[in-house]
Amino acid sequence: MNASExxxxxxxxxxxxxxxxxxxxxxxxxxxxxxxxYEQKEQxxxxxxxxxxxxxxxxxxxxxxxxxxxxxxxxxxxxxxxQSVDRLxxxxxxxxxxxxxxxxxxxxxxxLANGFALFDARRKEEYGYGLYPSVxxxxxxxxxxxxxxxxxxxxxxxxxxxxFVHCVGSRDLKCGSPHCSKLCCVTxxxxxxxxxxxxxxxxxxxxxxxxxxxxxxxxELYRKAxxxxxxxxxxxxxxxxxxxxxxxxxxxxxxxLQGRPLHLQLDMLVLMSGMVPAFLLxxxxxxxxxxxxxxxxxxxxxxxxxxxxxxVQQEGLFASGACxxxxxxxxVFADAAAxxxxxxxYLKSLKAVAHA
Amino acid sequence: MPKPDFGFAFAPNRxxxxxxxxxxxxxxxxxxxxxxxxxxxxxxxxxxxxxxAFTPLAFYRLVLQLRGGDVAAVGERARHCMLCGKCQMTCPxxxxxxxxxxxxxxxxxxxx
Numbered sequence: 001m002n003a004s005e006x007x008x009x010x011x012x013x014x015x016x017x018x019x020x021x022x023x024x025x026x027x028x029x030x031x032x033x034x035x036x037x038y039e040q041k042e043q044x045x046x047x048x049x050x051x052x053x054x055x056x057x058x059x060x061x062x063x064x065x066x067x068x069x070x071x072x073x074x075x076x077x078x079x080x081x082x083q084s085v086d087r088l089x090x091x092x093x094x095x096x097x098x099x100x101x102x103x104x105x106x107x108x109x110x111x112l113a114n115g116f117a118l119f120d121a122r123r124k125e126e127y128g129y130g131l132y133p134s135v136x137x138x139x140x141x142x143x144x145x146x147x148x149x150x151x152x153x154x155x156x157x158x159x160x161x162x163x164f165v166h167c168v169g170s171r172d173l174k175c176g177s178p179h180c181s182k183l184c185c186v187t188x189x190x191x192x193x194x195x196x197x198x199x200x201x202x203x204x205x206x207x208x209x210x211x212x213x214x215x216x217x218x219x220e221l222y223r224k225a226x227x228x229x230x231x232x233x234x235x236x237x238x239x240x241x242x243x244x245x246x247x248x249x250x251x252x253x254x255x256x257l258q259g260r261p262l263h264l265q266l267d268m269l270v271l272m273s274g275m276v277p278a279f280l281l282x283x284x285x286x287x288x289x290x291x292x293x294x295x296x297x298x299x300x301x302x303x304x305x306x307x308x309x310x311x312v313q314q315e316g317l318f319a320s321g322a323c324x325x326x327x328x329x330x331x332v333f334a335d336a337a338a339x340x341x342x343x344x345x346y347l348k349s350l351k352a353v354a355h356a
Numbered sequence: 357m358p359k360p361d362f363g364f365a366f367a368p369n370r371x372x373x374x375x376x377x378x379x380x381x382x383x384x385x386x387x388x389x390x391x392x393x394x395x396x397x398x399x400x401x402x403x404x405x406x407x408x409a410f411t412p413l414a415f416y417r418l419v420l421q422l423r424g425g426d427v428a429a430v431g432e433r434a435r436h437c438m439l440c441g442k443c444q445m446t447c448p449x450x451x452x453x454x455x456x457x458x459x460x461x462x463x464x465x466x467x468x
Contacts, residue, residue: 227393
């Protein structure tokens with residue numbers, strides 16, 4: 001295939017059909033560009049599919065997802081579901097998208113919007129995820145809220161003891177994840193409040209190192225959890241979870257504010273698994289590979305201003321949303337608009353050259 | 357066979373047991389003055405405390421000890437407070453510290 005065969009300059013391919021991909025597609029489609037979404041799963045939605053309700057206002061995740069999908073359908077954005085792009089080949093000024101040996105399509109611009117993966121909590125062996133059924137991840141607890149999974153304790157427990165561990169696989173060099181996943185703090189607060197709403201007699205503890213309530217109304221939510229819901233915040237990282245009395249877990253930590261060790265029996269332990277890269281971007285002269293991440297892999301590197309979407313060293317390749325690093329939904333939506341603008345500038349600059 | 361020891365053991369006499377329910381008198385304090393729950397142990401109350409410069413009074417520590425059930429020590433230390441109210445003026449979370457201190461001081465056995 002040579003450069004002259006390449007035609008659809010204005011076509012933008014978006015890899016990933018989660019909130020970042022859908023919102024970027026919408027922003028570009030509204031600007032009159034022709035966009036397509038390539039999604040590896042059979043459905044749009046990404047991680048948003050697994051959420052029950054969203055912080056800080058408790059909006060149902062299915063409502064937001066429904067609205068996004070509706071808009072994507074209303075704009076008739078072509079969807080390539082079940083197609084997993086693993087290689088981009090530069091041809092002329094544009095790209096050919098490959099899945100193995102099969103070409104999936106072509107585009108003038110590619111926007112990576114394939115998000116993040118959740119840290120595999122089994123790697124923190126001291127917390128016993130996968131060993132003890134009462135140890136869940138935050139994503140598992142959302143599935144419990146969605147009634148797709150049962151509570152890990154019997155229905156006779158009206159006053160369960162529940163612990164949340166912040167920073168599991170985040171801020172942890174031993175796990176190869178030096179970064180803060182930044183939305184686990186507020187997620188834990190949201191989930192702790194939800195547990196207290198469902199079990200008013202429950203004792204709920206959050207084990208934190210710092211509470212990073214960076215977003216609009218997150219700090220207010222934290223205070224509400226303390227005062228109105230009686231959630232207790234213990235500063236100290238859990239050292240281990242072990243079998244306790246009956247089906248309970250015995251956990252140990254240091255209360256670093258009191259400088260004293262503490263232990264307690266829990267009916268459920270929730271691990272706030274952080275966000276880690278979903279793929280490793282390997283950049284070559286005229287090709288980009290999307291590979292399995294390895295220990296210490298980083299997110300997609302971008303250049304320029306903080307919000308920039310242009311991928312380092314690659315013209316016509318952009319990145320949108322949480323594939324660049326942990327981001328909340330409002331941040332992802334704002335980023336999608338910023339990336340769409342950058343893509344527009346890029347395509348306009350190509351036209352200006354062509355007409356010169 | 358002896359149990360394996362990974363060195364995670366701790367002195368039981370120093371360890372806090374969070375599984376133990378809150379003492380009824382502690383619950384009364386927390387329910388009478390719910391703003392205590394808003395404490396995030398920033399320590400500003402202790403930094404401005406005049407009484408704290410000369411005595412073991414530090415309000416945020418009283419909150420932590422209260423939850424730990426150490427009511428005798430909490431009551432004893434709360435009595436060092438002069439109720440000047442600087443802590444309450446400075447508290448970023450709006451804790452009604454004076455009322456909290458009075459409730460805490462009442463936890464100690466009355467002086468003979």
